[in-house]
Amino acid sequence: LEDMDRVEINEAFAAQYLACEKDLGLDRARANCSGGAIAMGHPTGASGSRIMAHLAYELRRTGGRYGVGTACCGGGMGIAV
Numbered sequence: 001l002e003d004m005d006r007v008e009i010n011e012a013f014a015a016q017y018l019a020c021e022k023d024l025g026l027d028r029a030r031a032n033c034s035g036g037a038i039a040m041g042h043p044t045g046a047s048g049s050r051i052m053a054h055l056a057y058e059l060r061r062t063g064g065r066y067g068v069g070t071a072c073c074g075g076g077m078g079i080a081v
Helices: 014-022 046-062
Strands: 006-010 067-073 077-081
Touching: 006 014, 006 046, 046 067
Parallel strands: 006 067
Antiparallel strands: 067 077
16 A cells, blocks of 8 residues: 555545554555545445546646555445455
8 A cells, every 4th residue: 555646445434434544554645635435425326436536636636646445335345446
């Protein structure tokens, strides 16, 4: 993760993001910089599109090259894109 310019955690709850930040050692300056799912929205069936569009915009805006996004899935599953 240290190679990533931006990290997008698609959180449903603030505690979820904080747990991910702690466990993964995320830098707040690079993670959910312009707001995550709580601030931007958590659209059913379109979370992946929102995550990728947000990452692409942030990378372009900041001149970054690499980003990773995560999506929570019901039942404790998860995925990274």
